[in-house]
Amino acid sequence: MRQPGAYSNLLSGGKTGPHSLPLARIKKIMKKSGEDVKMISGEAPIVFSKACELFIEELTRRAWAMTLQRKTRTMHKEDVAAAVMETDIFDFLVGLVSHTPNPSATPES
Amino acid sequence: MSASNNNNNDDNAFESSKAVFSISMAESSSSSTSEQERLLPIANVGRIMKQILPPNAKISKEAKETMQECVSEFIGFVTGEASEKCRKERRKTVNGDDVCWAMTALGFDDYAPPLKRYLERYREIEVDRANQNRAANTGENDDNNLLFDKPQRDSAG
Numbered sequence: 001m002r003q004p005g006a007y008s009n010l011l012s013g014g015k016t017g018p019h020s021l022p023l024a025r026i027k028k029i030m031k032k033s034g035e036d037v038k039m040i041s042g043e044a045p046i047v048f049s050k051a052c053e054l055f056i057e058e059l060t061r062r063a064w065a066m067t068l069q070r071k072t073r074t075m076h077k078e079d080v081a082a083a084v085m086e087t088d089i090f091d092f093l094v095g096l097v098s099h100t101p102n103p104s105a106t107p108e109s
Numbered sequence: 110m111s112a113s114n115n116n117n118n119d120d121n122a123f124e125s126s127k128a129v130f131s132i133s134m135a136e137s138s139s140s141s142t143s144e145q146e147r148l149l150p151i152a153n154v155g156r157i158m159k160q161i162l163p164p165n166a167k168i169s170k171e172a173k174e175t176m177q178e179c180v181s182e183f184i185g186f187v188t189g190e191a192s193e194k195c196r197k198e199r200r201k202t203v204n205g206d207d208v209c210w211a212m213t214a215l216g217f218d219d220y221a222p223p224l225k226r227y228l229e230r231y232r233e234i235e236v237d238r239a240n241q242n243r244a245a246n247t248g249e250n251d252d253n254n255l256l257f258d259k260p261q262r263d264s265a266g
Contacts, residue, residue: 021153026184028146030203033185036192043205043228044191048184050227051212052149053157054220055183056176060158064166074167075158077175084179089216092186093179 021049059083059090148177187211205231 026045031037060075062083067075081097084090155173162168190211191203205228213221 020156021149025146025149029149029181029184030188032147033188034192036196037188037203038192039202041202041204043231044203044208046231047205047208047224047228048187050224051187051208051217051220052180052184054223055217056154056157056180057161059176059179060161063172064162067166073165074169075162075172076169077171080172080175080179090179092215093182096178096182097175 021052023049026052062087148181151177154180187215187217190214 023045026048027040030040030044030048059080063075063079066079066082067073070079077097084093084097151170151173154177155168158168158173158176159166187208188203188211191207194207194210194214195201195203209221209224209228212218212224
């Protein structure tokens with residue numbers, strides 16, 4: 001028996017809403033993160049759906065600060081990259097954002 | 110399953126080529142769908158970004174795509190830490206508390222309190238829902254007995 005309303009905000013379950021990140025997809029991404037990841041409780045993707053929201057909000061806010069420095073109203077990926085560079089806890093993203101698919105870039109060995 | 114031994118060699122060859130085929134199928138299917146499966150939907154990501162920005166703000170598609178990548182990396186990063194903790198403690202299942210713990214361990218202390226509250230609320234709702242289901246199931250059975258006097262009439266529960 002599905003009980004909408006009470007749960008639909010909290011439990012995203014793939015439906016759109018205020019907390020709307022698809023749990024099944026989150027679970028897939030978790031599984032792909034490594035060999036070690038064997039079993040994932042039902043709660044873990046739920047926690048991540050909220051955590052990802054917080055993460056996106058923080059990175060977006062910081063990126064927007066970069067956008068404003070450029071005196072423009074359109075956020076570009078360089079703003080996201082700049083926000084990553086200046087935030088310690090986003091160090092794990094440095095490789096990702098500096099990895100531009102640029103034919104002229106020298107590949108890392 | 111071969112009953113006769115006559116075609117053993119053929120069967121072995123067939124089985125091994127089938128194994129190779131299924132492995133390569135798994136690899137190719139994972140790489141063709143991997144783009145979709147390793148990222149959260151851009152619409153969802155874009156919406157969360159938009160909600161936090163002023164109304165006149167614009168977000169380039171590339172910025173959203175970069176954010177998608179960053180979120181997936183974040184999930185992997187935190188999951189790795191959480192699953193390492195489970196491994197050390199010889200537990201097989203990564204649970205919500207492990208994820209909260211990993212956030213703090215990796216410097217996302219600010220996220221931990223709202224996440225813990227979120228998790229607690231989720232757990233309360235789940236207990237509520239389990240109790241309601243139990244009550245509903247009990248109620249349904251009674252109703253069925255009242256409505257249908259023919260015993261062989263099994264209605265769906």
